[in-house]
Amino acid sequence: MTATPLSTAPQSPIGRIPVLDVEPLVDGGARPTKSVVGEDFVVTATVLREGHDAVGASVVLTDPDGVDHVATMVCTNVGLDLWEATVRADRPGMWTFRVEGWSDPFGTWEHDATIKVRADVDTDLMLAEGALFLERAAATPERSAAGAAVLREGVAALRDETRPPQVRLSAITHGPVHDELLGTPVRDLVSASTAYPLLVERELALCGAWYEFFPRSEGAVYDEETHTWRSGTLRTAAQRLKAVAGMGFDVIYLTPIHPIGQAAKKGPNNTLDASPEDPGSPYAIGSPDGGHDAIHPDLGTFDDFDFFVEQARGLGLEVALDIALQCSPDHPWVVEHPEWFTTRADGTIAFAENPPKKYQDIYPMNFDNDPAGAYAEVRRMVQVWIDHGVTLFRVDNPHTKPVEFWQWLIQDVARNHPEIIWLSEAFTKPAMMRTLGKVGFQQSYTYYAWRNTKPELQEYVEELATETAHYMRPSFWPTTHDILTPYMQFGGPAAWKLRAALAGTLVPTYGIYAGYELMEHVARPGAEEQIDNEKYQYKNRHWEDFEPGGSREGQSLAWYLRRLNEIRRAHPALQWLRNVTFHHVDDENIMAFSKRRVVPADAGTGAPAHEDVVIVIANLDPHSTRWSRVVFDMPALGLHPDEGFRAHDLITDQWWDFLRESMVHLGPDHEPVHIIELKRY
Template identity: 45%
Template sequence: MTSPTSSPRIYGHAFGRLGIDDVRPVISGGKLPSKGTVGEVIPVTALVWREGHDAIAATLSVWNAEASTVSSTTMDFDPVNPDRVHAVFTPATPGRWFFRVDAWSDVMSTWRNAVTKKMDAGQSEQELANDLSHGADLFTRAALQTPTDQAGPLFAAVKALASDAPFTERVAPAFSPEVTEILEHHPLRELITEGEIYEVDVERAKARYSSWYELFPRSTGGWDADGNPVHGTFETTKRALPRVAEMGFDTVYFPPIHPIGEVHRKGRNNAVTAQPGDVGSPWAIQDHTTTHPELGTMEDFKDLLSYAESLGLEVALDLALQCAPDHPWAQSNPEFFTVLDDGTIAYAENPPKKYQDIYPLNFDNDPDGIYEAIYDMVMIWVNAGVKTFRVDNPHTKPASFWAWLIAKVHATHPDIIFLAEAFTRAPRLLGLAKAGFSQSYSYFTWQTSKYDLTEFVQHHLEQADICRPNMFVNTPDILHESLQTGGRAMFAIRATLAATLSPLWGVYSGFELYEHEAVKPGSEEYLDSEKYELRPRDFQAALNSGDSLEPYIGMLNRIRRENPALQQLRALTFHEVDNDNVMAYSKADAATGNVVLTVVNLDPRNTQEATVHINYAAIGQDEGASFEVHDKISGETFTWGPHNFVRLAPQGDVAHVLVLPTVAEDRRTQLAWRPQDTYRA
C-alpha cells in the first residue's frame, strides 16, 4: 500500500485574536456532550491568554435549546494560575444545554493598572495627560453601554477626569468601589474572541443523587408452617417496601422479574443440575416481555410501581440482554445468537465458570433486527412505568448499540435512567458513560486501603463531567473478603465510605444483617446464594435484637438528604492525615455553601488515633481560623482548627461525619474550582 500524499496543512485558522485553550467540561474534543443534572453546580474553566501585558478577561455564556435569552457571566481568575478562568452555572431544566467561553481585551483594567503604576512611580499630571484623556473616552464608552439607571457613576468619572480639579480628585471616582462593581456587571469589552460552543446533556437530579436498595421480589414470601420458603409475589413485595423507604432509600432495584427458563436450569449454589422445586437463576430469562407467573401479572406489577411511588421509591428494573435456551428467540431468531458448527447455540462461559442456562446475544449477525427487537422489549417496560434500568453486563455488548438504544429511548422518554452494571476496565467503563449511561458500577467494592481509595476517587473526580460512579457496597455476585472477615465494624465502614464519597450508592439486601458467609474459601460468592434459591429474611427479629445495621444505614441516608454537599461528586478534597488507617475528605456544595467533612477509621479491629490537617481553601474558611463542627453520627459539637486529634474505635462510631459552618456567599463559587483543573493541552 502506498502512502497518501497531500499538501501541508495551514493551521492559522485555529487561532483567534485572543487565545482560548483547555476549555472544560469537554468530552472527546467536543464530539460528545458532557453531563449534568438539574440543580447541579457545573464548573466551567479555561485558559485565556494574549500577547504583551494588556489585561485579558473572559465571559461564560450559557443557554439551552428552549431558551430565548443567553446568560452571561464574567469569569473569575484563578489566584494560583493567572491564565486560568473559572465560572459555574446551574441548569434549571433537563435537556441539552450549551456554553461558550469568550475572551476579550479588558481595556478598563489595562488603563487602571497603567495609571496606578505611573502614579506610584511619581509621574506628574502633565505626564499623565494622555492617560486621563484616554480614560475619559473609555468611561464614556462604558457609560453608554450601561443601563441608564446605573450609568450615573460612570458619567461622574468622565466629568472628574475631564475637570481641572486636583489630580487625585480627578482619578478617584474612576477607582471607586461603586464604579468597580458597575464595571464587573457591564464590562467594556474589545477584541472579543468567541470560543467554541460545547454541549451538556442535563438529566433529572436522580441521575446524580440516589440511594439504591436491591431485593429479590421472589424472596419476600416468608416461610410456610413447616419453615419452608414461600415464593414471593408482587403483593408480598409491596409489604417489604415500607422498611426500605424508612431506611431512606429512594430507589429499589429488582433483579429480573421475568419467567425463568426450564432448560439447563441451575440448582442451589449454582449446581449444574436443578432439583425438584429449585427456582433457577432469574438471569436465565425465558421471556423478556412479561412477568414471572408466580410473581403476578403485568397489572400487578404496575400496581406495585404505583405503591412504591407513594412511598417515595422508584423501582429500577434489571435489563439483562441474555436468554434461556427455551427463550422464543432461540427458535424464531437463531441469528440473534452464535450458532456453533454442530448447529447448537453457544452458551455463556467465563472459564472456568460455565453458564449452560444462558445464551448470550450476538449483535453482529443481524444488527437491525436485534436492535429493534430489544428496543421494542424495553419500551414495553417504559410504557408500564419503569423509569430506571440497571443494565446487566453492558460491557459485553457493543457500545454502539447502547448509544443507539439509549438515544432512541431518550428521544421520547428523556427521563429514563440507565445504570451500567459493568465491573470492567476503565476505558470500557468510560466508553459506556460516553455512550449514554447515566450511572456506572465501579471497582469501589475492591478498594479498601487508604491509598487505593484515594487513587480510585481521584480517578472518578477527573471523569466527573461524564461518568457517575454508583458505589454499591455488595451485590448478589460480590461478597468481598473484607466483609467476610471484618465483622460489624467493616460493614459500617463500607457503608459510611460509599454513602459519603459518592452521591450514588447501593446496598444489596442482607448487608444490614451482616451476611458474610462465602460458598468456599477464596470465593466472593455467597453461601446459599439468592441467585439460585429463595432467601427470605427476618429483618424485624434482627432489629429487635439489636443485631442490625438498619438504624445506621437510615442515619447515613438522612445525613445525605439534609446535606447538599453529599449530593454531588465534583467538589471533593482529601485532607492530610498522619495515619494510614484513617482518611478524611470534605465535600462542598457551591450553591448552598454546605460543607461536610468525613473522617473514617479503615481498621475494623483496632482503635485508631490520628491528626487531621485542614485544607482551608476546600472548606471556604479563613486560613488558620477556628470553627465549630457538628458530628451527625454522635450528635456532639467540637471546635476545630488547623490540626485536629481524632480517635475512632471499631466497637463504637467508626467515623465522624462533620457538618462545617456554611460558607459565605461571596466565597461559594470557589468551592467548585477543582484541584485537578490544571493545564491540559
C-alpha cells in the first residue's frame, strides 16, 4: 500500500543556490520599493548552499530599458549567510531588482589552495587547478580585454616552477589578479530571486524645502474707514515669490484657491456668525462661480495663475496646490451629483465631523455610490491644474478617502506625468499613514510637530530612516495653518530656531508655514492653532516692516531660514534620509546626530569624489542654557576613535577642535543648535 502525504503545500522553486529574505520589499513585493535618482540604498538577502563550497551573491538592477546593472554583494556575518550591497539607480522610471546567488569557484579554490599549499598537501595539483580556472575565467564573455590579460599573467605565475609554491599562490590571492576576480567574479549555478519592482523618482520626491502661504493674504489690504478687507490676488501673491526664493525654498505651496461657498460660511476664529464681508474658509470649496477646477474671482483668472507659475519657475520654485476633496453646500457637484455625497435619514447631506468638532460648511465626498463617475471627475480636475503648471499636490486628509482611489489616481496620473509629486496630509494611525505611502504618495506629513523630547525624536527618526524609508518619505513641519503646539506657543525664539533646524536636518524634506519667520505663537483659546487664523480671515503681515529700515527690522527669522536652506543645498549628506546616526550626550535635553555621505566625482564639473559629514547638536530645552559632554561614534563619522577633527559651526562661523569626547554649550543665551561641518586635520 502506497503512503499518501498528509499535505503537500504549493511552493515556488527554491533554486539551486537558495536566495531568501530579500529586502527592502513593500508588502512582499506587491508594491514598489521606492528610491530617487542617485540615492544609495542597501539590499540584503540570505544566500546559502549545501556543503562547504564558497557561495556568492549579486544585486541586479534592471533599468526601464531592460539593461541589467550588477553589483556584487558582501557577506556581513562572515561564515554565515547574510549578504548585502549598496546600490543606486541613475535615472527615473520603473526598474526592478533581484538577488542572484551563485557558486563561487574562485572562492572555493582560494580557500582550499591556501590551506593545502601552506601544508604542502597536493601543492602541484592545487596550483594546476588554479591555472585551469584562470584560463576559463579569462575567456568569459563579460571579461574585459585588460582583465583577461591580468588573468593570463596569473596563469603564467601559477605555472612558473622556478618560483616557490607560496610565491606562485600569493600572486593570485593578492594583487591585480585577486582584484579582477572580485570585481568581475566567475558565477556558476546562478539562481535568481523574484524580480521586485523598484520605482525611481526625481530628487525632489525625497529632498526639498516647502513654503506655504494663503494667496489671498499676500497683498490683502484693510480699509480703516470702511472696516473692510480687499483680497490679495495671484498677481500680488507673485510679488512675495522673490522673498520666498531668496530664503532658499524649492516649493511654493498654495492653500485652495477655488471659489468659496456662502452656505454655513465660517467667520473669524471658526465662528458660525460670519458676515457677508468675511471671506470664509478656502477649504469650503465651491460656489456658483465654480468648483475645484475654478479660481476664486477675487484671486484672478487662469491667466493670472499662469503668470504666478511662470514667475515662480523663473525664481527656481515649483508650485504645489492643495487638493481637498470636500465641497461647500454651494458646490456645483452637490447639485449635479448628489450621489457623490452621503445622504442622512432626514434627506440632508452629511457635513464633515471630527467629534466634537463640526464642519457645517463642508460636505465630504463619498466614493462608494458612483466610483466610476467620481474617480473620473477628480482625475479630470487634477489634469486641469497639471496643464497649468502644477507639479506637486498636497492632499488634505487623504485618510478619509478610499486608499484604492488614491492608488488608482496616482498611478493614472503617473502614466503621462511621472514628475508629479503627492504629499499626504494624514495625521492619523500609523498603519494608514504607511499604507498611503505604499500605494503611491511620495511624501507624508508626520508626527514631528508632537515629538519634542530626545527619546521621542530619536526613536521616531530611526523608524523613519530604517523601517519605512523604502516607501514612506517624511516631511517635517514645525507648524502648519492647523497646528501650533504648546512647545511653539511658549518656547520663545529658541524653540522656533530649534524646530526649523531639526526639521531641515533630521530629514531631507521639510516645510514652513508663512508667518514662521515672525514666530506667530499666540493660539486661539482652546485650540492648538493660531488665533485670527488665515483659514477664516485675511492677514496682512506687513512684510515691509521687517525689511532693512522697517519698524520691526531684525525681528524676523528669515535670515535663519535662508542660512538653513543654504546649508542644506551645500551639504549632500543632509539630502538623504537613511544615513542618520545618533551620538551619546550626557544631558537628556541635548541631542546629537550626524549624517555622512560619500559624494562621487562629477565628470561634468571636474569635482573630485569627497566625503561630506554634518553633525547637529541641539538643546531641546528652549528655556535653559546647558553644558554637556558629547561622546561621538567616531567610525560613524569616518574617523578612528583616537582622531580629532575641526568643527565648523555653519550658523555662527565659529571653529572648535573636537575629540571623541567634547563639551558643548547651547541655549537661548547663545544658539540653540550647532550645525557643524566636519573638517579633517
